[in-house]
Amino acid sequence: MRNALNLMRSRFFAPFFWTQALGAFNDNVFKNVLLLLVTFVAVPRLGWDAGLINNLAAALFILPYLLFSAWGGQLADYRDKRQLIIALKWLELVTMSCAALAIWMDAYALLLGLLFMMGTQSALFGPVKYAILPQHVQRTELVQANAWVEMGTFLAILLGTLGAGILMALGGNQAHLLIGVTLVMVSLCGLGAALLVPPAPAQSRGQLKWQPFRGSWQVLSNAWRTPRIFRALIGISMFWFLGACYLTQLPLWTSHVVRGQAGAVTMLLAAFAVGVGLGSLICARLSAGRLEVGLVPIGAFVLALAGFDFAAHPALGTGINTLADLVGMPRFWWMLFDLTLIGVGGGLYIIPLYTLVQLRSSDEHRARMIAANNILNALFMVLSAAFGAVLIGVMGVTLHTFFASLAAISLLTALVCALLQARPMMRISIFVLVHMWYRLRIKGLENIPDEGAAIVVCNHVSFMDALVMGGASPRPLRFLMDKPIYESPWLNWFFRMAGAIPVASERRDPKGMRRALDLVSKALQNGEVVMLFPEGRLTRDGHMNEFRRGIELILRRDPVPVVPAALSGLWGSWSSRYDGVPFKGMPRRFRARVCLSFGAPVASETATRKSLQASVAALKINIDHRASNKPFKEPVVLTEPDAATGQEKRQAEPGSVER
CATH class of the missing domain: 1.20.1250.20 (MFS general substrate transporter like domains)
Structure with a gap:
């Protein structure tokens, strides 16, 4: 706010x-x-x-x-x-x-x-x-x-x-x-x-x-040559098609189903408009300053479900209902609630699409992309008038069937969007669920680059770490995870959709590590962000384990920036090894405070597993201190091996991350 x-x-x-x-x-x-x-x-x-x-x-x-x-x-x-x-x-x-x-x-x-x-x-x-x-x-x-x-x-x-x-x-x-x-x-x-x-x-x-017609055709052709933008324009126009259908037929619905007068039409229109406003603000809240295309299919699903429920309402009596009569009818308030939900779904659906067009269009052609959008909107609104005239005027379908057909179109739109944006939709869903379960505070999101390849490294506290990280990141993350967990018959579909990269231990599969490194290299070459926990296993006592050499092998093949990150607040949770075995007993620590902090990117030339571990440790101690508001010790300083003894010099004070 x-x-x-x-x-x-x-x-x-x-x-x-x-x-x-x-x-x-x-x-x-x-x-x-x-x-x-x-x-x-x-x-x-x-x-x-x-x-x-x-x-x-x-x-x-x-x-x-x-x-x-x-x-x-x-x-x-x-x-x-x-x-x-x-x-x-x-x-x-x-x-x-x-x-x-x-x-x-x-x-x-x-x-x-x-x-x-x-x-x-x-x-x-x-x-x-x-x-x-x-x-x-x-x-x-x-x-x-x-x-x-x-x-x-x-x-x-x-x-x-x-x-x-x-x-x-x-x-x-x-x-x-x-x-x-x-x-x-x-x-x-x-x-x-x-x-x-x-x-x-x-x-x-x-x-x-x-050039009225040639100019319109030219801007549409330019939009067509950018498939991602053109799909967004079609999605926006579909919203205006549905909105025009609803708003055009609401007076008829008021007359035949609500049995009301002009005041009832106004209340129904107000519910829809307020819903769009609420949906827009909810979208802004969930997006947290980033483009969240995963909200598009979610908004379309809300449109569809609320639309089916709205179409199922029976007529409110046989006579004319005054506004005072309608205010006393629970069914009328239910209609208003459905229309508000339809508007909320529309707000969630439309805002990311407009933002996508703005961000993905070049500065030189952005206004013409918006012009192409306006042309398509006008065509779809004409199509909505023809759609209503054919179904109601020519085919003689009932208003209930007409609104149910709009809900079916919304559902089809949602399914198409879900197929096109499966990973972003899953990511924002996880983001919402994580925020419902934990009081999550995030710092330093701007350190994750907007474009291009990068690696994010973080300490490993619980089985929820990947969900928290994936939900918080402004970009989709490719995770490295243990192969036996990846191949779980119940969750393999989820891990595949998330783009997880399975890693097998060299003892089980001598070639498994090389295959995993090849997949990581391919992802980085495609400009993706790869997330890994260099400790290789969950902490057993709440303190960080030593980083393994895998991060150095990855950077040797693909020198990309590395973003250190630290999690705090998940130790002692149901999914950690606090009691020795994760998921033991009943879930606990609902709405616990969890902090996630991203540090400044580290150039690949200076990134080693020791320096990255020190960076993650410093971030963790900093957020631990902020959470507890107590004095804390300086982070562990890792140095080059001592020239005289050949031993690595390190400080491991009580309370430090290396204890």
Whole structure:
């Protein structure tokens, strides 16, 4: 929470947050006021066809995303993003001023044209919205920033929808005046916030060309050539497909199943929007400043399970239920809970995908990747309208079947994501479980390199060490482990999924060590991070054993940086040898304090098993001291052999790690 508040106070994020939130609020006030005016005023007065006009309004809002997104991506890549945001906020102010005048004059045809202008402004703002964040916030703050943006957007959508209904309920010229004042004042506030956004210089150079169809095809082709980014874009668009389906059919669900009125629709929409906000913040909390793609399939599973439960709700009576009636019905609160869970799943699902696109896109093409995302989103939202029209309008399926089909699509999405991100999903699941079982404190995560090969070495206290390390690391770790444990019939599938590397003792298998070293070398050459416990066995008395020569053999073949790490707090746990035999009796020390500290990377040229053992020992003594807040002795100092005696000089004071 402290990090989140610091971000919201930052001049590099807060002005932009309020700029986009106020813009989203204004867009939804205008869009919903327009739909209400057309449906309840223009159609009866002018004799327009309600279905035709509503579909025309939807097309006028979506069409600019197909026409201008690619051009907006070029603008955001080739121009200073701050200047572009200010120009777009001026466009919003002009559009909303014209809208206020059109509402006052009952110029409904002009309002439809202004809806196209508003869609154009949103289409051009979209690429800037996510492309500017990596320039203004640190990499470790990016997930948190995306969470705030997503939460602010959905809450602004909700408040804009509510605000439009409240303003229209006033009726007459008074309502028209207040609507116009609201649109203009909110635009002015957004412009003021935009003026406070710091500069964000262009990331690339190029010639601006507005080629509506060719430009859109080109940005989609560029995204297609980067498979990992394109898969993320498809995943984001799938979220908007599902979200559009839910939000479009909720009024019909309220009428046929809830048997409620407009207030019930508002409560259902609020539950979904609040859920997305909560899911976004939970995602930021679980991610701890890093990209956690393992949350994507978990979020999709939550979407699916909550969706199936929501689709199973029976009708709430046969008559019309007032809002007071619904508040007293447990089944209605259950519906709200399901929709909140659907939103939470959506937040967990969408934030890592946006972050992945931001981090994996090059600086020169990031905005155009976001533009490709907006184009796909628009296409999937059109597809969602067609999907609903075919299933409900043509095939005549019930609403329960329709929402169950959405849950089935969510489940299929979850399974695909789980297959593509099996190891990250397992890692974040372990991370959550470890945090539930222990009060884990982690220090020095920034010492694990963001990219490239590295080795992490740590002391070995319990059978939980690998789970704690794997869950805490910002990158997937390849573990070395004893071959008989690896070949356990009950857990072998788990170890294989985790990418563990089996090591057999030279007595059992003379060639086993060489095979293990070959696998380690292959992993390092592929740029992975390998984790090992150089002691080779669990401690029997809580103190470190001597590091074995395996680490030196690995570094001799593949000289990569080595990150020392130390664990404290697991000695005496159920999975340690505290009682002689691990897993003896009942589990104990639930919610025990466990500390994990990563030290600065050590260059391979200076890394020996003795120096690495000293580094790990120093880290361990430091975190032991912090945990107990008691004086401690200096770490063991290992030196070169004494020239006179040939014996290694070492200090082993009582209480030291070598006791």
